[in-house]
Amino acid sequence: MVQVCFVFVTCFFLAGIVSSVDFPRVSTKLGDINGVYSTVSFKNREFKVKRFLGIPYAMPPVGKLRFKKPEPVEILSPNPFPADTFGSPCAQVDMFGQKIAENSLTEDCLFLNVYAPHQDPDKVTGHAVMVFIHGGGFSLGTGNTYIGDRLASVGNVIVVTINYRLWIWGFLDFNDERAPGNMGLWDQQMALKWVNKYIESFGGDKDRVTIFGQSAGAISVGLQALYPKNKGLFQNVIAESGSPTVMSLVKNINENIQPAAYLAQLLNCRTENNEQVFECIQKSDSESLFKAFKIALADPRLFWNIMFTPTIDGEFLKSSPVKLVEQAKTDAPAEVEFFRSLSFINGLNGDEGGMWIQMIDGTKESYEDLKLSQEDLDDNIIPSILPLVTASRVKDSNVLKSLISSKYKDWKTPYEPKNIAKQAVKLLGDIYFTVPGIEIGRLHVNGPNSGSYLYRFTAGVERHPIPTPSWMDLGNHADEIGPVFGYHLDFDWFGGIKGEYSPPEWEWNLSERMMTFWTNFAKYSNPNGQDGSNSWPKYTIDREHYLNFDRRDHVGQYLHADEVDFWRKIVPMVEEQCHDDKLSAFSRKSSDTCDAEGGCN
Ligand SMILES: *[C@@H]1O[C@H](CO)[C@@H](O)[C@H](O)[C@H]1NC(C)=O
Numbered sequence: 220m221v222q223v224c225f226v227f228v229t230c231f232f233l234a235g236i237v238s239s240v241d242f243p244r245v246s247t248k249l250g251d252i253n254g255v256y257s258t259v260s261f262k263n264r265e266f267k268v269k270r271f272l273g274i275p276y277a278m279p280p281v282g283k284l285r286f287k288k289p290e291p292v293e294i295l296s297p298n299p300f301p302a303d304t305f306g307s308p309c310a311q312v313d314m315f316g317q318k319i320a321e322n323s324l325t326e327d328c329l330f331l332n333v334y335a336p337h338q339d340p341d342k343v344t345g346h347a348v349m350v351f352i353h354g355g356g357f358s359l360g361t362g363n364t365y366i367g368d369r370l371a372s373v374g375n376v377i378v379v380t381i382n383y384r385l386w387i388w389g390f391l392d393f394n395d396e397r398a399p400g401n402m403g404l405w406d407q408q409m410a411l412k413w414v415n416k417y418i419e420s421f422g423g424d425k426d427r428v429t430i431f432g433q434s435a436g437a438i439s440v441g442l443q444a445l446y447p448k449n450k451g452l453f454q455n456v457i458a459e460s461g462s463p464t465v466m467s468l469v470k471n472i473n474e475n476i477q478p479a480a481y482l483a484q485l486l487n488c489r490t491e492n493n494e495q496v497f498e499c500i501q502k503s504d505s506e507s508l509f510k511a512f513k514i515a516l517a518d519p520r521l522f523w524n525i526m527f528t529p530t531i532d533g534e535f536l537k538s539s540p541v542k543l544v545e546q547a548k549t550d551a552p553a554e555v556e557f558f559r560s561l562s563f564i565n566g567l568n569g570d571e572g573g574m575w576i577q578m579i580d581g582t583k584e585s586y587e588d589l590k591l592s593q594e595d596l597d598d599n600i601i602p603s604i605l606p607l608v609t610a611s612r613v614k615d616s617n618v619l620k621s622l623i624s625s626k627y628k629d630w631k632t633p634y635e636p637k638n639i640a641k642q643a644v645k646l647l648g649d650i651y652f653t654v655p656g657i658e659i660g661r662l663h664v665n666g667p668n669s670g671s672y673l674y675r676f677t678a679g680v681e682r683h684p685i686p687t688p689s690w691m692d693l694g695n696h697a698d699e700i701g702p703v704f705g706y707h708l709d710f711d712w713f714g715g716i717k718g719e720y721s722p723p724e725w726e727w728n729l730s731e732r733m734m735t736f737w738t739n740f741a742k743y744s745n746p747n748g749q750d751g752s753n754s755w756p757k758y759t760i761d762r763e764h765y766l767n768f769d770r771r772d773h774v775g776q777y778l779h780a781d782e783v784d785f786w787r788k789i790v791p792m793v794e795e796q797c798h799d800d801k802l803s804a805f806s807r808k809s810s811d812t813c814d815a816e817g818g819c820n
Pocket residue numbers: 724725728
């Protein structure tokens with residue numbers, strides 16, 4: 220009798236404890252994982268969400284595994300694994316002036332976070348899953364900034380955010396096993412394999428996975444979608460402001476040895492051959508590499524010398540996406556066929572070029588007052604972008620410079636410095652985002668599968684993740700991230716969106732519309748939902764419809780067709796003409812001569 224009572228009391232007591240430290244637990248083949256509950260509200264509705272934070276999805280890429288492809292985690296320790304705090308962000312560099320604590324440069328960083336709704340899933344097979352790949356120029360950022368629980372609750376999906384290796388740690392390429400290149404992309408893929416293997420334990424449906432990303436994250440989802448061996452890991456793709464068809468983005472291997480050699484010099488190493496360069500980088504800890512970066516960054520002209528981006532490694536990337544677009548005009552390579560088997564939402568913001576303002580004039584305290592003269596545009600900005608956007612045989616051509624200058628001149632108010640700055644923003648936005656963005660959309664829709672959608676985001680939101688002057692009012696780069704995540708972000712670099720920030724009511728409404736489209740797409744491969752109302756018409760090859768997000772959304776057609784024609788048809792034609800037509804009278808008479816070998820200057 221006493222015994223029974225004792226047991227009864229103890230059990231009761233234990234149950235009491237359990238409810239006061241209530242936490243969700245899942246059992247996976249890796250071991251048990253203890254998460255935390257959180258409560259979020261959205262437009263006066265309250266939701267309970269399960270968070271599982273800081274789960275290692277790959278072995279720490281340190282020691283022997285540094286600069287190598289990731290290796291999977293087979294068992295979690297301790298068991299149960301406490302998934303109640305974020306894991307470390309990956310070591311990174313402050314390319315865009317955001318603050319990074321030098322003591323936070325951790326190379327053991329391959330963690331992911333799972334946000335699961337408390338509600339029942341929409342299908343017996345489980346919740347649709349959305350995996351977010353963050354941006355930051357392949358050089359900075361962390362999945363931890365993007366708190367997935369509002370999106371997970373309002374849309375009733377599972378949201379996963381991930382870290383992947385960045386900058387030299389993620390993209391050093393020596394063309395052999397010492398550093399095979401694209402480690403950051405392999406990390407992303409390892410996280411997707413993890414989701415495929417284990418997300419069912421969290422209530423997820425592994426056959427309804429959407430990858431979405433912004434900026435370099437959008438370029439990343441594009442690259443993952445062009446890698447046929449990823450078949451089965453995801454079905455839907457959302458690219459927010461980024462395409463792998465940016466010219467000069469994907470590099471040849473030897474091009475990524477150059478920045479490594481340059482850093483080795485700054486580290487006072489001998490750099491007579493690749494062996495010495497590798498040895499130097501391998502023996503330098505993350506703090507030393509970061510310091511070398513800071514030295515190089517002090518001179519903005521050297522910026523491009525220290526960028527590490529994806530490379531044509533012969534495995535993940537067999538040829539450049541720019542070439543694939545060319546090839547696909549006559550015959551679809553396997554990469555393009557895989558891409559076309561997936562459903563695709565592709566989008567661009569109105570003022571994408573805003574992120575380059577810091578680079579136009581990194582010394583300016585106030586972006587608000589940025590003023591440019593026509594000479595700045597003609598003599599500095601246009602010549603600096605020319606080698607990046609044209610075929611390599613024409614590095615410098617006065618004909619092309621004049622053509623671009625004329626196209627981007629503000630002819631209505633030619634002496635208004637602010638408007639010249641606006642034109643520069645447009646030029647940079649076009650070459651880095653707009654034109655490649657439309658190009659990848661057309662590549663996708665040009666096949667038999669047409670689950671293809673395009674959006675434009677022009678909402679002048681109150682707060683911006685990156686510095687934005689008030690005259691830029693059509694949606695800067697990254698402005699859609701707030702609405703997509705229900706404003707649950709931790710962007711404190713620029714005093715952006717963090718904590719309990721609450722935007723104006725029309726933005727909450729915009730956010731609800733966007734989250735509904737995004738999560739419908741994750742569930743049904745159609746942003747309009749199961750029954751497919753047609754408020755967001757499909758993007759088709761002849762009609763090119765898109766949905767424009769703003770205070771009030773509307774449908775438009777043929778977005779940026781003009782700029783795509785200019786950069787992908789007119790510019791190459793002029794370039795070709797200059798190269799081939801050596802005898803043309805105009806090129807002989809002008810300073811724009813083409814030499815006997817056909818090289819132009
Ligand atoms: C926001 O949406 C609600 C309905 O959910 C509507 O009543 C309200 O007028 C909208 N507000 C604005 C500013 O658009």
